[in-house]
Amino acid sequence: MSIKCAIQLGLPEAVQAHSGPISLPDLVSSMGLPPAKAPYLRRLLRLVANSGFLSLHKQNDDDVERYSLTPAGRLLLRHNPFNAGALLLVVLDPVLAEPFHHMSAWFRREEGDGDVVGGGKMVWEYVASDPEFSNLFNDAMARDSGLIAELVVKEGKSAFDGVVSLVDVAGGTGNMAKAIAEAFPEMTCTVLDLPHVLSGLEDGGNVKYVAGDMFESIPAADAVLLKVLLPKEGVSGHVPKSR
Ligand SMILES: C[S@@+](CC[C@H](N)C(=O)[O-])C[C@H]1O[C@@H](n2cnc3c(N)ncnc32)[C@H](O)[C@@H]1O
The missing domain is CATH 3.40.50.150 (Vaccinia Virus protein VP39)
Incomplete structure (x- = not known):
């Protein structure tokens, strides 16, 4: 259901459109979500990452979390001819x-x-x-x-x-x-x-x-x-x- 929600929200496209790994605040704004939903989107991102569709980039505790699509995540892109x-x-x-x-x-x-x-x-x-x-x-x-x-x-x-x-x-x-x-x-x-x-x-x-x-x-x-x-x-x- 998390992956379904991510697809319906256009998450794969929003991550892909960004030049390089994208942060939570940038995702919230590019997906047009209310800022108050940011903490919930973070949970969704963690679930999608745990399922192997996103990579989480964070070297140190102080770093901002950023996300990019894994090869499996790219299969969720709507316009990918191999869309899954x-x-x-x-x-x-x-x-x-x-x-x-x-x-x-x-x-x-x-x-x-x-x-x-x-x-x-x-x-x-x-x-x-x-x-x-x-x-x-x-x-x-x-x-x-x-x-x-x-x-x-x-x-x-x-x-x-x-x-x-x-x-x-x-x-x-x-x-x-x-x-x-x-x-x-x-x-x-x-x-x-x-x-x-x-x-x-x-x-x-x-x-x-x-x-x-x-x-x-x-x-x-x-x-x-x-x-x-x-x-x-x-x-x-x-x-x-x-x-
Ligand atoms: C899960 S789909 C798979 C379609 C295709 N083999 C594929 O992998 O893309 C199952 C297909 O079986 C067809 N089907 C179901 N019962 C059938 C029957 N009795 N005779 C012929 N086709 C049937 C359905 O219409 C459907 O297209």
Whole structure:
């Protein structure tokens, strides 16, 4: 929640905009906060620093505390193409976070599915019914894929040797598949996801979209990619064989 608050207040951008490590009073003024909130902002800064997103610069007791972003902290910058803050905000959105307040009650009940969110709906049922949350969610996943894809196509290049076709199962809006397709232009990359996620997306180059339910059918391909599926999808045990 501290990191969420820091992102929403624009803390990473305020630290980054300063030439060199920034002091508490400078942060309060550049973030446009009431001066009376300075002691509370200091606590927030300490928490964010303890989580590894900020470095605290203070040599002696008499020195003024100053802060700079760590490499992890730079991932929270809104305009960083590898922004990880969007995913953090979505995971902490009340839609996904609220059920965790009832975990102990859920454990005590005989019945109950672990993937139920707001209004008793299953996660994907809910996402499909709430276009605003769906956009937030898909955008966050796409940004995460941008970051991971960069690593996968560079560091994991050899894993794609001899692969002519690939299907990204539950591949969201296709950022991961697009990055792989761009790195390997000879490969056909198919993205399978639910219809509401793929609506409005069009095939392009060597990327194809297939709307459907992975529990019913998966397009045939040399390789199947599964990235960040929720446990229910991973453990339900009825993923069909690729045709
Ligand atoms: C956590 S997201 C991961 C998206 C993508 N793999 C990524 O890492 O960016 C899970 C995805 O699974 C999709 N999904 C859920 N149930 C599905 C189903 N039965 N068939 C196909 N896709 C499904 C969701 O729409 C969502 O895009």
